[in-house]
Amino acid sequence: MEVSPSSAPNILGSLAARAAAFLWPVKEKPCYPFLSRMAASGRSFDAMLGNILGVGVGASVNHAHAAVQVINFYLDDEQEQERRHIIQLTRNDDVQSTELLRGYVREAMRLRPQFSGLWRQAASDTEIPQGPGLPPIQVKAGDRIWSNFRNAHMNPIEFPNPAAVDPRRPASIYNLNGAGFHNCPGTTYAQQTIAEIVKVVFKLKNIRRAPGDAGKLVGFSEMIRGSEAQYYVTRNGAVSSWPGSLHLVYDE
Template sequence: MDGYVQWFKETTQKELKEQTFRVGKTNYVDVWQLVKTVHTYWAADQLCGIPLKTKESPRGKYTFTASFLGLGDTERFWELLQKARKASDVIQGATRESVIRVGPGLDDPKGKSDPYRVDGLAKSKTTIALLRTSAGGNSSPVSQLVKRPVNELVANIVGLANGSSVNQAHTALNVIDFYLEDSRKENLKDILKLIAKNDADSNKRLRGYIREAMRLNPQFTGLWRVATVETEVPGVGKVKPGERIWGGFKKAHLNVIPCELSFPAHLVVPPQLMDFPSPTTVDPTCDPSKYQLNGGGFRLCIGVDFAIDVIAEILKIILPLKGLRRGPGDSGRLVKTTKIFNLVERWLLILWSVDKLLTRGFHQTNQYVKPDGSLSDWPQSMKIAWDDSTARYIFL
């Protein structure tokens, strides 16, 4: 994984130099465009093998914007399902071409043995390194994975690309945005000291700060899940198989007491049993095992450590910039609003059953304002400014 983290570090440095512009004596960069560019290159070039149109490769197959939207659309909501399938088809098709390239003979139309198997991938050191990383460093799952049909491997790669590109870019932006708030100046001062030291203990504490920003300013507020067995959910009641449940990740990360524990109101909960004793306060020393920041699915294998280590390298590049601050006015802030989903379902459920309202409910999530006033699931722009003279001049 160290090699991947180093790739992010070098690519972020390169893109910062390329995208920075100067007005008078002040340097600016749109930090959202910066992290989005880096993560799209990662998914397209490093994971999926999709050739992008760049200055260095003008004959690339897809533009940067098309690749980002294609990766993003596969993670959007029900009303975009049809578009998501179209985007997913394009991304998976391009990825499949890359898989076939590293496994010669896999796409034999005559199918002399099994043309849809990927045994040939075992010859590719790069691919095996990626698969071993996704298997948590264990070579056994890798050997099983390369025996799967190509379409299964492609789905695995694209799923990994979604989480480690568009979602991770959004998460990185949220962390930067979180610590640029005036109310967190003391946190930022401590972070800058940790970055300057750059030793094992400092990096451990820095990762704690990243987890706290992900907890208090999450990229997603929760996920819909379908119950497979009948169970009792604390604070909600009984849930039957087949019922849809909204898992509120943001709310769960503000719990003082773990959900599996219950104490009478008159008793004091021992501190060692608390998840987050001061749930709205930043505490970089919280036990990492208390967090569930990347969902509960198979993507945990690469997700947690990978995301935090990558974001740490991005912070080490961005936050120490001399005199770092937000851009002027709205340019330095994420212009957003809160959207309520499933409002119709909410009112129907109120008439139907209060208990079912609690299990299904409605949820809120951030929506970002586009220049034309419409809304998007993705941030649009957030500029930062600083004072050193390393920027590339665009205009004076």
């Protein structure tokens, strides 16, 4: 086995860093008060690390992925009418326009969710209600369950005319980022900040996709576990559920 210089232990660098930290200790870093409060909670190292990674991943890649899906959705030709309305709304600052923009974000997240669902393993026997018109599901301890958010948000009882974009549906009917004990703590934050991102992007004059493949999230969709899932082709030709770049252009 060959050890490349980048993976070999950097003994000199490590000694220099320790010496520098001893001679010029860093007393102030923005993260110090946060880390001190975490440490004071007395939780195990694993639990603290899990929390930090959970928030870090949710607030960065999940957020970016969801935002790009929303923008991409409203750039599609099929959404021309909605795009025109969004562009009009970006010029306003009143409560009603902001709420409508957030409604558009929720609708894009419903119809083009970041992921179509997640796996869970039942800890005990239970019954899962499925809402009006559907029988409850009996679950046994140890069962693996695929909770399909995408299909749940296409139920015509809660979402009449489910394939249509309607930014006026009540916010309370969505569970886009999970539900219950493990519900995502970033749900409101994500919806509100993505609406602000949409506002900045669609306010740009004559905003449109860049010509050719650069202006597309190149990929394909497949039916997986009962619903459509998006896959993307990355710059090096691999397939990923995480999109690559999407270039937009505008006039000055």
